[in-house]
Each structure stands twice: as C-alpha cells, then as structure tokens.
Amino acid sequence: MYLKSAYDIRDKYLRKDMLPTIFCPGCGIGSALQYTLRAIDDLGLNPDEIVWVSGIGCSSRVPGFVNFDGLHTTHGRALAFATGIKLANPDLKIIAFMGDGDAAAIGGNHFIHAIRRNLDVTVILINNFTYGMTGGQVAPTALKGLRGTTAPYGQFENPFDIADLAVSAGANYVARWSVFNYLQGINSIKKALQKEGFTLVEFLSPCPISFGRRNRMKTAPELLRWYQKITVPLAKAKKMSPEELEGKIVIGEFVDRDRPGLVREYEAYKKRAKKMMGWEE
Amino acid sequence: MRYPFPVGKSDFIQGDEAIARAAILAGCRFYAGYPITPASEIFEAMALYMPLVDGVSIQMEDELASMAAIIGASWAGAKAMTATSGPGFSLMQENIGYAIMTETPVVVVDVQRGGPSTGQPTLGAQGDIMQAIWGTHGDHMLIVLSPSTVQEAFDFTVRAFNLAERYRTPVVLLTDAEIAHMRERVYIPNPDEIEVVERKLPANEEEAKLPFGDPHGDGVPPMPIFGRGYRTYVTGLTHDEYGRPKTVDAEIHERLIRRIFNKILSHKDEIISYEKFMLDDAEIAIISTGIVSRSGVRAVKILREKGIKAGLLKLNTIWPFDFDMIEELAEQVEKIYVPEMNLGQLYHLVKEGANGKAEVELIPKIGGEVHTPMEIVERVVG
Ligand SMILES: Cc1ncc(C[n+]2csc(CCOP(=O)(O)OP(=O)(O)O)c2C)c(N)n1
Ligand code: SF4
DSSP states (O other), rough: OOOOHHHHHHHHBBBGOOOOOOOOTSSHHHHHHHHHHHHHHTTTTTTTGEEEEEEESGGGHHHHHBEEEEOOOOOHHHHHHHHHHHHHHHHHHHEEEEEEHHIIIHHHHHHHHHHTOOOOOOEEEEEEEEEETTTTEEEETTTTTBBBTTTOOOOOOOOOHHHHHHHHHHHEEEEEEEEEEEHHHHHHHHHHSSSSSSSEEEEEETTTTTTGGGTTSSHHHHHHHHHHEEEEEEETTSSSSSHHHTTTTTEEEEEEEEOHHHHHHHHHHHHHHHHHSSSSO | OOOOOOOOOEEEEEEEHHHHHHHHHEEEEEEEEEEOTTTHHHHHHHHGGGGGOEEEEEEEEHHHHHHHHHHHHTTTTTTEEEEEHHHHHHHHHHHHHHHHHTOOOEEEEEEEOOOOOTTBSSSOOOHHHHHHOOOOOSSSOOOEEEEESHHHHHHHHHHHHHHHHHHEEEEEEEEEHHHHHHHEEEOOOOGGGGGOOOOOSSSSSSHHHHHOOOOSSSHHHHHTTTTTOOOEEEEEOBTTTTTTTTOSSHHHHHHHHHHHHHHTTTHHHOOOOOEESSTTTOEEEEEEEEEEHHHHHHHHHHHTTOOOOOEEEEEEEESSHHHHHHHHHHHHHSSEEEEESSSHHHHHHHHHHTSSSSSEEEEOSSSSSOOOHHHHHHHHHO
C-alpha cells in the first residue's frame, strides 16, 4: 500500500482553526484518527456524505478537529444520536469515535442496542483502559490489577472485552488492534466503512498521561512494549489454554458477516406496513 | 400526500391520539420513544402512522436514547418528537440541555402523572411544571405549552413544532393524564388549513459558516443541517459563532447563553398565549393551566351566580412566563387563587409575578383527582 504523507492527510482533512489538538504527547488517539482519515482517503469517500459523532472524553474530541459535519454529544450517548441521524437521512455515512468508558460504561446500554439493531455505523473505539479526560479513573475495560485514581490499589473488578461483547450482540464486523498495528488498523477501517450494519474497530491506545503514569509506564514506548507483551494474535490465541490467556488481550479480526443493517430492515418494514394497510400491492 | 387518518373533519379521539395526528400534520417524520403510562398511546399511534407517511418510528432502549435520537434526526433535517411521562422526562433532561445548547428544534411531550418516582402511573398530576422549566442544569431557556382540551392538545402540538422550528429550540408540550386519555370531539384540519413553519436554512456559504451566530439580528441562526456540504461542528460545550468549543472564555459563554435566552424572551409576545374568562371586571382571579382550568371555568360561573366577581386566567404557555401581565392583573384584583394538582409549583411563579400587589393563595390537590369546581368555589367563598 502506498502511504501519503501525514502532512497531506492533515492538510486535506483537519480544520486548521481548531489546531492544536488537545491530545497529550504520546497519546494514541491521533494515530487512530490518522488511520481513519487514510481509510476515507484511500476509499475516495466524499466528506460531505460523512457525519462524525462522538460522546464525551478525549477520544470524543476528534470530530472537532476534522473538517466534516460532526456532532459532539453527551457522555456515552453518541450511538443513540447516530440512530436518529442515520434513520432520518440514510444517505449519510456515520463514523462514531468513542472512548472505552464512553462506549462500555455510561453508554453500555446504547452500545449493545445499537449493535442488536445493526445500526449502520462505523465505530472507532479508543481503548486506553482509563478515563483520560477526567484524569485517570479506572474504565470497565481495565484489566485486573491495573491502577486508576478510583482504584489506587489495583482494579478488583472483571473487565469487559468490548470486541467480544460486540460479536455476541450481533455486529457485522469487529476487529481489534493496538495503534501500533497501523496497516492492519487502516485495512480494518476500510473494510468497516464499506459494510452495512454495525462495524467496530477497537484500538488499544496509549494514554501515557492519565493511565501510563499510574501504571509505571510514563511514555508511549513503554506502553508500546507493554502492548506487545499483553496482546496475542487471534490465530495463536486459538491454540492457547484459558490459563495461558489470563491477562492477555486477543487482537485480530473477530467477525466479518453481512446481516442486513437497520436502514435496510426499516425500508422493508415500511413496505410491509403499506402492504398490510392495503396502500400498496 | 395521503394520510392514515381522516382529515378535514371531526373525530372522537383521545388526547394522545390527537397529539400523534397533529405531529404528522405539522410535518413530524421522526419519532423515537420508550413506553410509559400515560404517554404510550402517542407512541402506539406514531408506530401505526409513521411508516405509512414515509417517516420513522423507533422504540429506543430508554428515554435518554429517545431524546438523543430525535436531536440526531433534527440535525439530519427531520422534524422530530418524543413523548414520555415524569420518570422518563427526568431521564431526558441531560439531552434536553444539549438540545438547548445546540439550538436543535425538537418537540418533547410530557404527559404528567403522579410522582415523585414511579408514583401513580395511571393517575394525573401537575407535578412536572418546575421540571419542564428548570429540569436541566445551567442557565437555559425553552418553551413550555399546556393544553386543557383534546382539541388544544392537537392545536398546541402543531404550534409546538412551529415554535421549535421558528426559534431553533426544544419545545415541551406539558399535558395532563386526563387529557391524554379523555376522548373528545376534535377537528382534524386539512393540511392546507394548517400553518406549518419550516426552519430557516442558511441562505449562502457565509451564513452556513455561522451556525451559532446571529446573521439576521433576531437571535435565531439559520440551521445548516447535515449532509449538505456545510461541514458543521455541533457541540454541547460552550462554543463561538462558528461552533468552535471555547470553554473558558467568559465573554463567549455570556454572549451565547444571553442570545439563547433573548431569542425567546425578545419574542415573548409572539410566544406567550393565555385566555381570559370573565376577567374584565373581576375582583377575584383564578389562575390555572391544563385540565384544572376546566374546573376553574365552572367555578367562575358558580361564583358569579353567587354575586362574586370572579374571573379565570388560563395559561396556554407556561414558559416563558409573563410576570408583567400577572402584576397588572394583581393590581386589578384583590386576590388570586392558584388551583393546581401539586403542592405548589405554578403558585411560585404567580406569586413572583403578583409582586405583592395582591394576595396569592394556593389551592393544592394531590393523589390523582382534578379539583372539582366546588372545591375551588368553597376556598374562595371561605
Ligand atoms: C453524564 C456525565 N458523567 C460524567 C462526565 C465526566 N466525564 C467526562 S469524560 C469521562 C470519561 C472519559 O473516558 P473515556 O470515555 O474512556 O474516554 P477517554 O477520555 O479515555 O478518551 C467522564 C467520566 C460527563 N461529562 N458526563
Ligand atoms: S489524557 Fe490520555 S487519552 Fe487523553 S489526550 Fe492525554 S494521553 Fe490522550
């Protein structure tokens, strides 16, 4: 794959009057954003037909920096807003950029129901195991023992595996990478953007400031090495025992299927309604 | 356009049904909701009608999502509505604030029931007046309408959409369980008999770049809806005229919030509506809203028969509130009575309006029944 320079991507898609971004040095959100923009660019999608939606959190600030229509909503509820946008104008393609707290904690209910409905949306999910914007509290994705300001002695609850959850709830496409898997990341986003229904690309993303600092990984390279240690590719994971997988995170493409999306289901429903009422043959 | 109900003639229907039909005639094409008594019939009617008029009706996972979905739909260009009752209305408050801050036209119907909490699901109350006005946090302004008959439930729903579009604001139709479930004769007009207001769209690129500015000087910016190439960024954070977050600048916050207030307050003569019944020579005024007004009218008639010069002020708009008009009335009458189905909410607004110029007395009633006319009469006669 030929990669355009990052400057080209920046100049083409970012709002200059909104820069600099709010992101800390070493933060992975910028990388995930770059991959998303590269995927859009590679596919030649028309920015006028794309709406970015987000909730609240560091990750959710992304729609403000890109030169597209964007709705920066309330914490956790981006997918509920997206449901309205998509059904009111099915011609729009929707990208939801969200944090792990946003998607899996406060927004958990909206998340599973958007997937159950197979809402036509591509979710780019930034999983940094923490609440970045509010300064490093534990997120429901935090592995046992990880520290946050609200679990100073190490997380004692079980974590959510968001990708797993999305597969069970019925998503059409689910992949998880760390932001260091850039080619896989871009390819997954491209696939996701081309499919109907609910598609999710989760990125394990370094948050050196709110998360790393409290877990003895103050810099992005330290987090990079840690991600290399804890991630296991899907093919390898299949051969491992549950004990061996304890504390590890599987990365790869988990599902790729073509169930009808919500828009198509609703169009059929409208036809059925008119037929049942004798309005149409 | 074909309608799934008769138009241009009268029908004998419930308030909830009237609200649904009015919404469709006002151009509503997106409904999102979550069932709750006594508002469920609005949803059920919308579920029947919407697919037939090429609109959307969707059952969301909760009221937070319903409110969110209608805001999203509105930015995608649709006229959108949700309906709920007290507990659901509480859940919507966060996103009602978002709709105010982002100046999104939407209609929220709250059919009040007894509370707090799950309270009395099947019985009426007027306990959400303060919640409708002040439910969301921060300094904010919105419009609240209150019908007292099934015909008004229809008419005010159309008006709610028109005001929402005109002022780019959420409008709450605050109604009563009694009206929601009562059947009355309602005239359902032909579409050409109804005035339907459409939102102001940007006339050119310049206007589209200022989705939160004031290019027309009336405080209401044209709304650049999504998908038309305007590249609008919408945030609930304090933002400048262009929509850029500016969260620590006091001046920008002040300018934004003041404009959101003033676009409604400076048009309050157009927005506020009330009806006066035998008030011209009155010495005693009864001020009420919604279903209680109907007992109020009867009470005034009985009082007049007894030789007491009573009159009624029925508030069709609860917010914005015409404090000046109440003060003028207080200067004219000796005493104002406020019968309401709660332990005092409208009362506080009236008292503030009266400004000490007349005594204001609350006639509260809770538990699920509307005041009988005699209950009001007896309090006045003493
Ligand atoms: C209703 C509500 N509750 C709490 C908050 C405070 N808050 C803002 S961002 C955030 C968490 C963000 O974490 P995450 O979603 O993981 O995103 P990140 O910042 O890590 O990218 C919280 C709790 C809020 N804005 N709204
Ligand atoms: S706090 Fe963490 S997630 Fe937020 S910008 Fe900084 S590094 Fe990124």
